[in-house]
Amino acid sequence: MFPFCFEWVWDMGHYVFHGGLWYALTVIGLGMTYCVIKAVVDTVQGKGGGHHH
Amino acid sequence: MDSALIPEGVKRCALWKFLLGLAVVGGVLVWGIIAMLLCWIKGLNQTNMNDYYGFALWIWADLAVIALGGGAFFSGLLKYVFGKDDLKNIINYAVLIGFICYSSALLILAIDVGQPLRSWFIFWHANVHSMLTEVAFCLSCYFAVLTIEYIPLILENRQIDKVPFFHNLGHNMHSTMAIFAATGAFLSFFHQGSLGGVAGVLFGRPFAYRESILNTIWPYTFFLFTWSAAAYGPSFTLFITWLTEKITRKKLVKNNTIYLLAKISGWMILTYIIAKSADTLYWVYQTAPAKGFNWDFFFQNNALYGKWILFVEIIVCGFVPGLLLVFKSSRENSFLRVAATFLGIIGVSLNRWVMVLQTMAAPVMPFDTWQLYIPSWQEVATTILPVAYGVILIMISYRYLPIFPQERELNPVEGADPDHAHAAAPHIGHEATVA
Numbered sequence: 260m261f262p263f264c265f266e267w268v269w270d271m272g273h274y275v276f277h278g279g280l281w282y283a284l285t286v287i288g289l290g291m292t293y294c295v296i297k298a299v300v301d302t303v304q305g306k307g308g309g310h311h312h
Numbered sequence: 313m314d315s316a317l318i319p320e321g322v323k324r325c326a327l328w329k330f331l332l333g334l335a336v337v338g339g340v341l342v343w344g345i346i347a348m349l350l351c352w353i354k355g356l357n358q359t360n361m362n363d364y365y366g367f368a369l370w371i372w373a374d375l376a377v378i379a380l381g382g383g384a385f386f387s388g389l390l391k392y393v394f395g396k397d398d399l400k401n402i403i404n405y406a407v408l409i410g411f412i413c414y415s416s417a418l419l420i421l422a423i424d425v426g427q428p429l430r431s432w433f434i435f436w437h438a439n440v441h442s443m444l445t446e447v448a449f450c451l452s453c454y455f456a457v458l459t460i461e462y463i464p465l466i467l468e469n470r471q472i473d474k475v476p477f478f479h480n481l482g483h484n485m486h487s488t489m490a491i492f493a494a495t496g497a498f499l500s501f502f503h504q505g506s507l508g509g510v511a512g513v514l515f516g517r518p519f520a521y522r523e524s525i526l527n528t529i530w531p532y533t534f535f536l537f538t539w540s541a542a543a544y545g546p547s548f549t550l551f552i553t554w555l556t557e558k559i560t561r562k563k564l565v566k567n568n569t570i571y572l573l574a575k576i577s578g579w580m581i582l583t584y585i586i587a588k589s590a591d592t593l594y595w596v597y598q599t600a601p602a603k604g605f606n607w608d609f610f611f612q613n614n615a616l617y618g619k620w621i622l623f624v625e626i627i628v629c630g631f632v633p634g635l636l637l638v639f640k641s642s643r644e645n646s647f648l649r650v651a652a653t654f655l656g657i658i659g660v661s662l663n664r665w666v667m668v669l670q671t672m673a674a675p676v677m678p679f680d681t682w683q684l685y686i687p688s689w690q691e692v693a694t695t696i697l698p699v700a701y702g703v704i705l706i707m708i709s710y711r712y713l714p715i716f717p718q719e720r721e722l723n724p725v726e727g728a729d730p731d732h733a734h735a736a737a738p739h740i741g742h743e744a745t746v747a
Contacts, residue, residue: 284453293484307480
């Protein structure tokens with residue numbers, strides 16, 4: 260649920276529950292985005308080519 | 313084709329044996345899937361749930377696997393926050409077991425909601441006064457974290473690792489895993505606790521009800537559930553590791569790692585069971601009488617739930633395994649250690665059974681009687697389904713992924729190229745991270 264939904268209420272319950280949810284999703288999303296982008300950059304730069312670490 | 317996927321320097325059974333094993337377990341899996349489809353197509357009338365039992369066998373199984381999967385978050389916490397580096401040799405397996413447990417829990421919930429197409433309602437139309445909303449949020453997010461922790465293991469597969477992009481992706485995921493681990497620990501604390509909170513806030517059911525700590529919204533069961541998952545989860549990891557070693561007839565993890573995790577689990581179990589005993593005594597002398605009940609009312613006049621259940625949960629499956637794992641002599645005795653971990657698994661599963669099903673069974677109104685629950689075959693099949701799924705995932709992961717970093721060293725294969733010794737195991741710092 261987002262604040263622009265009709266069911267949203269600006270109270271502590273919504274802050275805590277949805278704040279926690281969005282925090283977790285943001286960390287997971289940004290973390291994975293960083294990993295994928297860096298992997299693309301590393302690959303373009305020729306790192307990790309056909310060897311074991 | 314098959315041999316090219318197996319990690320270098322380790323030995324696996326013949327392909328036909330592996331496929332035969334998959335087929336046998338797959339038969340059980342198909343049985344569970346048929347029952348699952350029946351529940352989805354025909355509805356929850358396939359179960360024996362009724363007005364007394366809105367929670368039934370599934371929810372017990374759900375809570376049990378979540379507690380048993382707690383080894384993943386707690387082992388990760390110990391390794392990455394408290395610096396117990398020896399645990400790197402078992403942490404991959406803890407991740408895999410955690411992944412299986414949590415995906416099973418979500419699968420069970422997907423069946424339990426009856427209409428899985430509406431499962432997104434809990435996120436969009438969230439009831440922010442419900443412990444179960446917190447559970448749903450944290451469980452879903454933590455499963456995402458566990459998936460992120462499992463992916464690098466898959467990317468370590470001998471053939472996948474040859475692809476530069478996947479190699480780099482796995483490397484980068486390892487590098488940033490601490491962030492995911494911290495998020496996972498946060499999520500685990502709250503969803504394990506909220507599952508206990510669900511029972512503890514039932515003020516209309518004095519058997520489960522507990523007072524809140526410091527007048528917050530969290531009853532004591534909130535903390536006891538988190539504590540017990542951290543205590544018994546590692547025992548489950550140890551037991552499954554022992555079972556895997558017996559089935560594969562190989563030593564897969566060195567004893568120092570096993571002893572360390574067993575010792576930690578033992579102390580956690582012992583401290584937890586002391587807290588649980590104090591909580592039970594407080595309930596006996598304060599909570600239940602304040603609600604108008606003698607505590608033994610909840611353990612009589614029915615065919616199943618007697619006082620024996622308290623004795624088994626707290627003494628036999630609490631103090632006994634705790635003490636066995638705490639003392640060095642019994643911890644380092646293979647039979648006693650495995651027995652202790654097994655008792656621990658029974659203990660935490662029994663605790664979840666009591667908090668879900670005995671809570672539902674006990675009468676709360678003067679005209680009520682005990683209502684015992686007999687699950688339908690569809691419920692039994694869908695409860696066994698995750699076990700079959702877990703066995704299959706372990707079989708495939710063990711065969712094709714370097715789950716055990718010490719396997720090659722502990723089980724040298726004649727003729728293996730020593731120059732590729734590292735290929736069978738993840739590098740230090742590249743083991744999967746868990747939280």
